[in-house]
Amino acid sequence: MIVSNDSIKLKPPYQITSKILSFISSISQKIGEINAKHLVKANPQLRKQNQIRTIHASLNIEGNTLSEEQITAILENKRIIGPEKDIKEVVNALAVYKALSQLKPYSEKDFLKAHKLLMTGLIENPGRYRNKSVGIVKGTNIEHIAPPYENISFLMSDLFKYLKDKSELALIKSCVFHYEMEFIHPFLDGNGRMGRLWQTLILMNELPLFEFLPFETLISKNQEEYYKALSTSDKQGNSTPFIEYMLGIIDYSLLELLENNSKKLNETERLEIFLETNKQEFSRKDYMKHYSEISSATASRDLKNGVQLGLIQRSGDKKTSLYRKI
Incomplete structure (x- = not known):
C-alpha cells in the first residue's frame, strides 16, 4: 500500500522493470504516430463508437448481458427489451461518460460524484465509501480481504495525493491508481467499473487520444488475465505485475488503432x-x-x-x- 517518507511524498510500492520501460517506449512511439496521422479525428463517429464499445466491455466484465446494438439503441433513446438492472447500468454509464470531460482526475470529490452517477438506483448510498468490511470470494476461496472500512478515507486521500505527483508519468500513475483502488475496494459495488473509468480519465487528462481508445474491450476478451494480474500484485505486495499487464493492453490497443485507421485522409x-x-x-x-x-x-x-x-x-x-x- 501507499507509504510516506520524510519529504511527505506518498508513493505506492512498485518497481520499474525492463518490461515496463519497453512498453512505455512502444506506447510513446505509437502515440506520436497516431497524432502525426491525425487518426483519432479521421472518423466523426469514432467518439460515439468507442464510448459504446467501452461501456459494453466494462459492464460485460461485471456480468451485464446487453449487446453493443442494445447500448446504441439506449444512447439513441430507443426502447429495448432486457433485464431492468442491465438497462439501468447502461443508462448510468452513459451519464458518466457524458460528464467525463467535466470531471477532474485528481479530485476525490469528482471521484465520488462519478460513482454516484454510475451506481444510482443500483445500490444504497451511491457516491459514498463503504461502511462495512468486505472480501472478494471466488468459488469457495477468499481471493482478497479489503482493508477495514475505517481506513478507507485516509487510504483514498493518500492515493489522490499520489495522483498529484507531477514527477510521475501519467501512464504509470493511471495503472497504479487502478490497482491500488481495487486493492482498497472503497465501495460496496462498482469498484471494477470505477477503476477502469478513472484510469481512462487520468490518461485522457494528459493524452486526449485516450478518449478514442476502448482498451477495456481487450480486458473483456480475456478477463482471466486481468484478474490474474490483480491477484499477482496482491501476492507480491506491489502493483508491478498489474502495471506490466495494463501497459501491454494499452500498447496493443494503440496498435489496433493504427492498423484499423491506416488509410490516408482525403x-x-x-x-x-x-x-x-x-x-x-x-x-x-x-x-x-x-x-x-x-x-x-x-x-x-x-x-x-x-x-x-x-x-x-x-x-x-x-x-x-x-x-x-x-
Whole structure:
C-alpha cells in the first residue's frame, strides 16, 4: 500500500522493470504516430463508437448481458427489451461518460460524484465509501480481504495525493491508481467499473487520444488475465505485475488503432479535422503549417474543395486570401 517518507511524498510500492520501460517506449512511439496521422479525428463517429464499445466491455466484465446494438439503441433513446438492472447500468454509464470531460482526475470529490452517477438506483448510498468490511470470494476461496472500512478515507486521500505527483508519468500513475483502488475496494459495488473509468480519465487528462481508445474491450476478451494480474500484485505486495499487464493492453490497443485507421485522409477529411481544432479565420499558410507533409498545390485544392462544399468562405485576393468557417 501507499507509504510516506520524510519529504511527505506518498508513493505506492512498485518497481520499474525492463518490461515496463519497453512498453512505455512502444506506447510513446505509437502515440506520436497516431497524432502525426491525425487518426483519432479521421472518423466523426469514432467518439460515439468507442464510448459504446467501452461501456459494453466494462459492464460485460461485471456480468451485464446487453449487446453493443442494445447500448446504441439506449444512447439513441430507443426502447429495448432486457433485464431492468442491465438497462439501468447502461443508462448510468452513459451519464458518466457524458460528464467525463467535466470531471477532474485528481479530485476525490469528482471521484465520488462519478460513482454516484454510475451506481444510482443500483445500490444504497451511491457516491459514498463503504461502511462495512468486505472480501472478494471466488468459488469457495477468499481471493482478497479489503482493508477495514475505517481506513478507507485516509487510504483514498493518500492515493489522490499520489495522483498529484507531477514527477510521475501519467501512464504509470493511471495503472497504479487502478490497482491500488481495487486493492482498497472503497465501495460496496462498482469498484471494477470505477477503476477502469478513472484510469481512462487520468490518461485522457494528459493524452486526449485516450478518449478514442476502448482498451477495456481487450480486458473483456480475456478477463482471466486481468484478474490474474490483480491477484499477482496482491501476492507480491506491489502493483508491478498489474502495471506490466495494463501497459501491454494499452500498447496493443494503440496498435489496433493504427492498423484499423491506416488509410490516408482525403481532402475533405483533412479540412474537417483542421476546422475542428483551429481558429475561426485562417490562411493557406496556417493550413500548411498544420499539415507540414502536404504541398502548396494540395493545400490549395483542399481549400478550394472546402469552399465548393460550403465548409468555408474565402475573402481577399490570391496572395492575401483568408478563409472562415461556416
